[in-house]
Amino acid sequence: MTTKTSCSDFVQFFRSWVSDPMRVAAVAPSGERLARLMTQEIDPFDGPVLELGPGTGVFTRALLARGIPESALTLVEFGEEFAVRLRARFPQARVVQMDAAQLGDCGLFDGAPFGAVISGLPLLSMPPSKVAAIVGGAFETMKPDGAFYQFTYGPRCPVPRPVLESLGLRGKRIGGTVRNIPPAGVYRISRQNPLELSIDGSKYRSTDAGAGIAAYAAEAGKADTGRPEASA
Numbered sequence: 001m002t003t004k005t006s007c008s009d010f011v012q013f014f015r016s017w018v019s020d021p022m023r024v025a026a027v028a029p030s031g032e033r034l035a036r037l038m039t040q041e042i043d044p045f046d047g048p049v050l051e052l053g054p055g056t057g058v059f060t061r062a063l064l065a066r067g068i069p070e071s072a073l074t075l076v077e078f079g080e081e082f083a084v085r086l087r088a089r090f091p092q093a094r095v096v097q098m099d100a101a102q103l104g105d106c107g108l109f110d111g112a113p114f115g116a117v118i119s120g121l122p123l124l125s126m127p128p129s130k131v132a133a134i135v136g137g138a139f140e141t142m143k144p145d146g147a148f149y150q151f152t153y154g155p156r157c158p159v160p161r162p163v164l165e166s167l168g169l170r171g172k173r174i175g176g177t178v179r180n181i182p183p184a185g186v187y188r189i190s191r192q193n194p195l196e197l198s199i200d201g202s203k204y205r206s207t208d209a210g211a212g213i214a215a216y217a218a219e220a221g222k223a224d225t226g227r228p229e230a231s232a
Helices: 003-019 034-040 059-063 080-089 129-140 161-167 209-220
Strands: 049-052 073-076 094-096 114-119 144-152 171-177 184-191 196-198 204-206
Touching: 034 059, 034 144, 034 171, 034 184, 049 059, 049 129, 059 073, 080 094, 114 129, 129 144, 129 161, 161 171
Parallel strands: 049 073, 049 114, 073 094, 114 144
Antiparallel strands: 144 184, 171 184, 196 204
């Protein structure tokens, strides 16, 4: 990536943050060190990869550097300004402009299950019910041994413990870096329990994941997913 492109990305990202700081929760794109941490456990044989909130494509480039074919990438981005840029930069990738909270309901990801999910979404700025919808929907699209990778600027896992427990998941910190603006940590979220293949054979679900999402939303007293959020 050229210096000119990097400056252009920073300007685009900063403008998006100024216009909607709750949707774009950082003033600058993620750094290369964080991108390497986010993708360090993903290999080409893991299968297709889903990226949520790719923004300017920092993590996308790191996935390509790991040997993941561009054609094996699906990029879900809510912001139109970012989606347009992603389509131009990664023409072989599938770019879907949508709210990631609709993953489990949209029916667009019923084909080959993903081997991993990379998330650049600002989960800390979202209500727990929306976090549950995003994470639960992501696991419905993944293989049994698939993992969800999320970075955070906070001191603990960005997915609240009640959400993890309700979905039958666990989170583990796998690294961190101070060479990012701001400093960030990376978590791997994976399933705790044995899995079942859904009846139609198109989705992988934990035995209680679907019920967990509904139960948590009910307990929170709302099923409202709030405002769409993006990106890295």
